[in-house]
Every structure is written in C-alpha cells, then in structure tokens.
Amino acid sequence: MSAGALRALAVGLIVGLAVGLYVGSRADDVEPLDGLLGDDQTLSEEALDVIEQNYFEDVELRPLEDASIEAMVTQLRRRYEDRFSHYFNVRQLKRFNEATSGRFTGIGLSVLEVKKGLRVASVFDDTPAAEAGIEEGEVIVAVEGKSIAGEPADAATARIKGPPGTEVTLEVSDPSGDKTRELTLERAEVRVPAVQGEIRQAGDDEVAYVRLAGFSEGSHGELRDEIGRLYERGAQGLVLDLRGNGGGLLNEAVLTSSVFVEEGVVVSTDGRVQPQTDYDAVGGALSPQPTVVLIDRNSASAAEILAAALSDYDLATLVGTRSFGKGTFQEVIELDEGGALSLTVGEYLTAEGVSLAGKGIEPDVRARDKRSTDADEGLREALRVLGSELQASE
Numbered sequence: 001m002s003a004g005a006l007r008a009l010a011v012g013l014i015v016g017l018a019v020g021l022y023v024g025s026r027a028d029d030v031e032p033l034d035g036l037l038g039d040d041q042t043l044s045e046e047a048l049d050v051i052e053q054n055y056f057e058d059v060e061l062r063p064l065e066d067a068s069i070e071a072m073v074t075q076l077r078r079r080y081e082d083r084f085s086h087y088f089n090v091r092q093l094k095r096f097n098e099a100t101s102g103r104f105t106g107i108g109l110s111v112l113e114v115k116k117g118l119r120v121a122s123v124f125d126d127t128p129a130a131e132a133g134i135e136e137g138e139v140i141v142a143v144e145g146k147s148i149a150g151e152p153a154d155a156a157t158a159r160i161k162g163p164p165g166t167e168v169t170l171e172v173s174d175p176s177g178d179k180t181r182e183l184t185l186e187r188a189e190v191r192v193p194a195v196q197g198e199i200r201q202a203g204d205d206e207v208a209y210v211r212l213a214g215f216s217e218g219s220h221g222e223l224r225d226e227i228g229r230l231y232e233r234g235a236q237g238l239v240l241d242l243r244g245n246g247g248g249l250l251n252e253a254v255l256t257s258s259v260f261v262e263e264g265v266v267v268s269t270d271g272r273v274q275p276q277t278d279y280d281a282v283g284g285a286l287s288p289q290p291t292v293v294l295i296d297r298n299s300a301s302a303a304e305i306l307a308a309a310l311s312d313y314d315l316a317t318l319v320g321t322r323s324f325g326k327g328t329f330q331e332v333i334e335l336d337e338g339g340a341l342s343l344t345v346g347e348y349l350t351a352e353g354v355s356l357a358g359k360g361i362e363p364d365v366r367a368r369d370k371r372s373t374d375a376d377e378g379l380r381e382a383l384r385v386l387g388s389e390l391q392a393s394e
Contacts, residue, residue, distance in 0.1 A: 121298035122244030142171035203387025215248025220255035247301030271346025300324035327357030
C-alpha cells in the first residue's frame with residue numbers, strides 16, 4: 001500500500017449522540033399517506049413532507065433532518081455496539097475544519113471521549129491546562145457553559161481550540177463525577193514534542209526511558225533517533241511509555257512499529273466493503289534490546305497497534321493496565337447538503353488476527369498509578385521488570 005494511502009487512514013476517537021421519544025394520537029381526519037407522496041421517496045422524506053404540509057406551525061426542516069440523521073447513527077451505535085460513528089451537522093463540521101486547519105491553538109491536553117464529555121488522558125507541562133491545575137482522569141463536561149455530552153469528540157475539542165490569547169471557559173468534573181469546577185483558561189501556542197527521553201536506572205543497569213505522546217507525521221523518526229541516542233549513551237534496555245497516548249496516524253503506527261519489528265504484518269484492516277489489507281513492517285529495525293512497554297486505559301488506537309505488535313513478536317513485556325480498546329477506524333464522508341458522517345468502516349486486527357475493539361490489551365504485568373500519591377507506580381514497576389529481565393539475560 002502506498003504512503004499516500006496509509007496517510008489517508010487516520011486514527012480518531014469520537015463520541016455518541018442521544019434521541020428523545022414522542023407520544024401522540026392520530027386524529028380521525030388525517031389523510032392516509034398512500035397517494036399523497038411520491039413512490040420514490042424514503043420513509044424519512046415522506047415524514048418530513050407530511051410535517052411540512054400539515055404541522056400547525058411553520059417548520060424549519062434542516063434541524064429535523066439533522067435530528068433524523070443523528071437518530072440513524074444512534075441506532076447504528078446501539079445495535080452494533082459502535083462507540084465511534086457520528087454525524088457532524090454543518091456548524092460542527094465547519095468548526096472541526098477550522099480547528100484542524102492549523103490556524104487555531106489550544107490549552108495543552110490530550111483527551112479521550114466518554115459519555116459525559118472528554119476525559120483528560122494527559123496534561124502537558126508548561127501549558128495553560130497544567131497552570132490551571134487540570135489533572136489526568138478529570139472530565140471536561142461543558143465548554144462556554146454548553147454541555148459537550150453526546151457531541152463528537154472532534155467537534156468538542158474544536159470548541160476548546162481557538163486563537164492564542166483568547167479565553168475559553170471549561171466545566172471540569174473530577175473522575176468520580178461528584179464535584180465540578182469552572183475554569184477560564186487563556187489559549188496559547190502549544191508545542192509538545194512527540195518524543196521525550198532520558199536515562200533511568202533499572203536495578204544495576206542504566207536504561208532508556210522514552211515517552212511517545214502521539215503518532216503525528218514524522219514521530220517514528222523522532223522515536224528512532226531518541227532511542228538510538230540513549231543507546232549510544234550506554235542504555236542497556238528500554239521503557240517505552242505509551243500511557244495517555246490516544247493514537248494518531250495509521251501509517252505512523254506502522255512505521256513506529258517498524259523501529260522494532262524487522263519483518264511481518266504489523267496490523268491488518270478489514271471492513272464489509274473494503275478488502276482486508278495487511279500493513280507490513282518496512283525493515284531496518286533497531287537491534288532488539290530488552291524492552292518494557294507501559295500502557296493504561298488512555299492508550300488507544302495507534303498506541304494499541306504498536307503495543308500489540310511488540311507483544312505479538314515477543315519484543316516487549318507490557319506493564320500497566322488494560323488499554324482503551326479502540327479497534328475500529330472511521331472515514332469522514334461529507335454530504336452534498338452539508339454536514340458529514342464520521343462512519344466506522346472497518347476494524348483493526350493485530351498481527352495474530354485479534355480485534356481490539358471494545359476489549360483493549362491486557363498487560364503482562366499489572367501496575368496501577370495511585371492518585372493519592374505523587375509516585376509513578378507504573379514507571380517504578382516497569383523499571384523493576386526491565387531490571388529483572390536484564391539481570392536474567394546476563
């Protein structure tokens with residue numbers, strides 16, 4: 001598959017929508033539908049025509065059309081247990097396109113969708129979010145006083161972004177949902193390196209500790225360079241931290257996996273109308289070293305592809321907690337009348353042919369960070385496991 005085709009498949013995370021119920025009665029003099037409407041109309045088009053012609057108030061049809069499409073997508077989500085398909089109305093699509101055009105900035109968070117809004121996966125240092133005291137695990141439930149529950153995550157994050165120097169007001173809930181607080185933050189240019197690394201101690205050995213924040217274009221090269229630099233400084237093994245990594249581009253997941261996997265299938269995609277496609281490692285992998293990969297419930301999509309590939313090829317031990325379980329991919333299909341469907345069109349399969357959808361990846365060694373302490377229990381356990389593996393290999 002070409003690099004262009006790979007680049008076209010991006011890994012995203014999005015949220016659900018809700019519909020209400022209507023209860024009414026039929027008057028005796030209502031004209032039957034037969035003969036009233038054309039034979040080539042769909043049921044929803046018939047209903048809209050009947051409303052337009054007979055409702056006692058003048059009706060603006062576009063909101064009804066939006067609600068109808070939202071209800072269709074909601075039915076898909078419920079029937080097929082699909083958390084990620086969504087409808088973008090014209091306003092949401094415009095905001096999303098603006099926010100992804102590079103003209104807007106944010107507050108320094110990575111997030112994942114949950115029912116109530118956006119759960120904070122990680123907070124980057126020296127950003128407005130960090131200065132405001134937002135913490136991992138908290139949930140953004142409203143932006144500028146308006147709830148974002150049930151709004152597509154891409155559209156919700158677009159509401160948070162904006163020109164640097166402008167303000168945005170967020171309502172943030174603690175992880176339990178018992179307490180909320182309102183924060184006003186000033187947006188800023190946020191530049192977070194995809195890769196950060198340093199030397200750490202694992203038992204008697206010095207090892208590389210590298211955190212990968214996301215799978216943006218070029219991140220595989222940054223990762224390879226940073227690991228190589230730390231190995232040259234004498235690091236004897238690697239802790240690769242994917243906690244809070246919500247994913248990114250599929251091609252970067254493949255290329256990043258290729259830093260470790262020399263040959264073989266990294267991931268496959270499959271869908272009802274799309275043929276199964278295997279994405280192979282591109283070669284030129286680094287020489288294998290004892291490796292531990294840290295994952296948590298906020299490790300998703302491309303991060304799960306990388307973790308699964310290293311596990312499937314016995315190149316790493318996984319430490320942490322079960323990952324998010326983002327095993328499907330979406331395609332944004334714009335509609336002629338405005339708006340767009342972000343539709344689940346297929347699923348990812350690991351090198352062993354396993355779907356991660358809804359299940360995630362279970363670690364080999366469980367380690368959970370405690371919110372009541374300042375210590376990083378996950379990293380401490382990862383270093384312990386790596387130290388033991390290095391000692392056993394001597």
